[in-house]
Amino acid sequence: MIRSIAQKEFVSIRRDRRFAGLSALVLVLLLVATLVGRASFRTLQQERQLAQTTVNDQFRNQPARHPHRVAHYGSFAFRPKSGLSLLDGGVDSFTGSAVYLEAHQQNSVNFSQAQQSGSLIRFGEMTVAFVLQLLVPLLIIFLCFGAFTQERETGTLRLLLSQGITLRQVAWGKIVGYSQAVALVVAPALALAAALLFTGEEFASNTDLVARLALFGLSYAVYFFLFVVGSVVVSATQASSRAALVTLLGLWIVGGIILPKATANLGATLYPTVTKAQLDADVHEQAQHGINGHDPHDQRAAALKAGLLKKYGVDSEDKLPVSLAGVQMAAGEEYSAKVYQQHFAALNATYERQNRLSDWAGLLNPYQAIRSLSMGLAGSDFAHYVHFQQAAEAYRYGLVQRLNGLQAGMGYGDKERRLDAHTWRELPVFSYQAPSLGWARPRLLLPVAALLLWAAGLCWLGLRLISNFTDL
């Protein structure tokens, strides 16, 4: 019986010209977003790959130089776009793409897309995720708001029930029918996106990406199902189609527009952060005077020198087999990097606290759950960005310390000498490996739980509400 009702809904939706128009619009937007996403993905990816190759070549082809010159020459890390970011750009447009890696300091990641767009970017970006997260639910609302109210208004609901089926069966039939209709609109676009993604040579056999995409599709299926069930429940409990529609649209506006902004803003107000200038000054201060304030840089340097002289059993710097400047540089870098890591971790912990408000809001608001899940799967969320920052800093630190090591090995009077050009070819260049799904998993648990909770809650509580709703 559920099947006959589902069949009836599916048929009548397909015959509805308004549905055809709206779904064509959504489908076109999805296709446009996919193609645009792919085009911009390719451009940005090529740009960044080219830039990375250029700087890597430049690094390898340096002439004979002193290693500390090379440390100041440094390198760049360009953040490659993740494969699925063509579907969900996440925070990518608001994060920088390039960071200059040099000795003594940790630079900011610069040149974000948002800085190149003017205030237009504030209206939102046309990505597949945007269509899936906000527009498809709207389509579902338009589709389902009359599920029960219309049958009640035309009196067909009494007729249906007089045939001996229960309200709950009617509801399930409608849910199944509407879900089929939604799948009809969304599935082709997602299939096309997958095809576009995997025909590109760069991802041909990437199992991590396949897993991410599969989960991506699955999460959206759950998300859409939520909206179908929710709309049907609201339709059953409202007195008129108008009331049902207005209620659903109100929920959409609160969940899709007001809450995400409000929670993000509230988070920033509750947990303030320091400026980069302040952070750098604090790091510098602590590196100079010691983390506890009683271990000044000069004393550390002197102790290091004394230790070295003692170790090698000599009485002056010029008799040391190592370059004192190189060893001291390495120790200084180690110390300041440690201080920086502490401050950077504290800063990111504050950001995490700010964002946690949005994450927990996912329990109240499925849009915020799917948004964070989708970004996480696409590799374009805050955590993936921090991963890149840390990889860049790790590379910077490793490179600078290797160069300091080379300098130390040059012995006394290293400043007058240079190392051969071939030395630079043996140093590793920056090559970023995006983290796997397993790495991202812990952060995805909360949004997944929120979505499943919503699904279970709606199916159980909502449908109970329907069957208790005796007012025809």
Place this chain on the structure above:
Amino acid sequence: MRVFWILFAAEWRHFRTARGLVLLCGLLLATGVYGIYYGTTEIARQRQQLAALPELTRRNVDELKVKFPGPADAGDIGYYHSTFAVHHPDAWAALSLGLRDVNPSYVKLRLLGLHNQLYATDNANPLKLLSGNFDLAFVLVYLVPLLIIALGFNLLSAEREEGILPLLLAQPIGATTVVGAKLAFRLTLVLGLAGLLSLLGMLWARLPLDGRVATWLALTVLYCLFWFGVVLVITAWQRTSAVNAVALLGVWLLLVVLVPSLLNLGVAAARPVPQGLELTIRQREEIHGGWDRPKTETMNRFFALYPQWRDTATIRERFVWRWYYAFQHLGDQAVAPLAAAYAHGLQARYDLVERLNWLSPAINAQSSFNALAGSDLPTHLAFQRSATHYHDSLRAFYYPFLFRQAEFTHADYAREPRHSFTSLAEVATARRGLPTLLLSVAALFGLGLLLLRRPIAPR
């Protein structure tokens, strides 16, 4: 006219009893107040952060005074000393934060090459940047239209669906009067709310009451009128409440979400901006190449730009600061065309959006609000130019020390130029938005009144 006021008064009684709508207006008022609170506290926070910067400079100077207790080589000072170019917000930015969170509000500068310092960003939570600012402009541009839609989607269709319309139309009153009175009541309500919020915002943020007050209010009124025009046209179209709601939300979605995001894509494609990546890479090559080039070549290129230092001593040392700073500057010179192209590209994007903002009154209103508050891209570009000039003046301050080999004493720190830049309101840009809005309002009301001349179906 008498009938108009009777209907107007009746609308007030209907509104009072519709608890949902009263709640909605209360909600809008609350979100508006939150928006004002957020905007003012955000600007206060930025001001506080900017106010802390001179202290950082002072700490840096203190450290240098310890490091160089006596007269020092200005080259050392230029290398270790950092100062800030500061972009102070205009008080109006509290109502429309614009891009003040995306773009940094200060640049830390040393005497080194400018272009690997100028584009540094500040710490920011990208998720918050993505979510955007909950300021008064957001409430006016995004949420007020939704309130207008909620108030107007069943303007006449509610009466039709409730069966009251036949009795109403059996009275000697015209359709325009009925619709006009209903619209006028809602307009009064919404303009009252928007005006109240605007005035509250202006008082709260302690804005200077200059000509911008009128421009802001005119923008607000016209933007609201635009949405009432849409409601009028949809009402005159005479469909059911549900169809009206879908159509109105569709228009909202189109103008507030789809057109801006598609325009953003279009503009990015039509006005490609040379990437900043290339600029920074080139600059590094130029500067570090300076170490390897013959010193006379570097200095001759530099003297071509600054002939006043041509008569200074020929460099025979292995390292001397004036040579170092000369090739730093030559590095900037080498990428100056790229930097100019980058800035021009961004400005061209902005200009194109401004020229196409008739496509969506939401873009028009938002960018006009931002222009009034001086919180959009052009202001940031102006700040970058100002920071560039500051860097020039820093160089002008240090060059005599470097080239005349004068000693840098503790007293000289205080003589170093300081920088301060406050956002300038682009009132002209904001005012340019008004006629466009006015025109679209007139077009909508014309169309609506034309459609209303058709008889109103009572059922």
Place this chain on the structure above:
Amino acid sequence: MTYLLEARSLRKQYADKLALRELNLQIAPGEIFCLLGQNGAGKSTTINLFLGFVQPTSGAAFVNGLEVAVHPLEIKKHLAYIPENVMLYPHLTGLENLALFSSLAGFKYPAPALLDYLTDAGLPAEAAGRRVGTYSKGMRQKVGIAIAVAKHAKVLLLDEPTSGLDPKASNEFSELLRRLSGQGTAVLMATHDIFRAKEVGTRVGIMREGELVDVRPTTALNARELEQLYLTYMH
């Protein structure tokens, strides 16, 4: 002789259906004309044409000598209308609804006068201060009657006005119509109630498939004969 209501070759063609075929009708002051006919025979279309709610395909309707299509607002000063199902603003009281509609028609009555209109129409005085949302259909119908009476119109257009009224209220309504007719009001009433048509009407017209097929003065027939005549036309 001036007619308060007149139809001249009035015709209404919908895309798929001829709703009214060449109607010619004159109703004089004090006359009560009852239209009988099945659902869809064209009774409501006729009333809607006189109200200006529907535009004629050809021909013209006149109210108090004014052509409806030319003076859509002016004619409404001269007529009052009671639909089959009177719907009012549910969150206003009966009294407030009456006050609102009367003021729209240009009358400003003090509260006691409004209450009199409502009680005269048969609404219990205690109900007048309650919200219309709590009213039964019959009570709303009575407010509708009060609104029509308070307008002091020369013409009364009634579309099955007594549906939902109990027999006693219907009877009182008939009394009211007679009183108004005595004051010179012209009444056009669509109804299914043959007995009441005979009792209150001065003339009855029988409509079938958009055509006025017969018009008789009620004095010429008794109720049984009228029913017989009606049934012959319906077969």
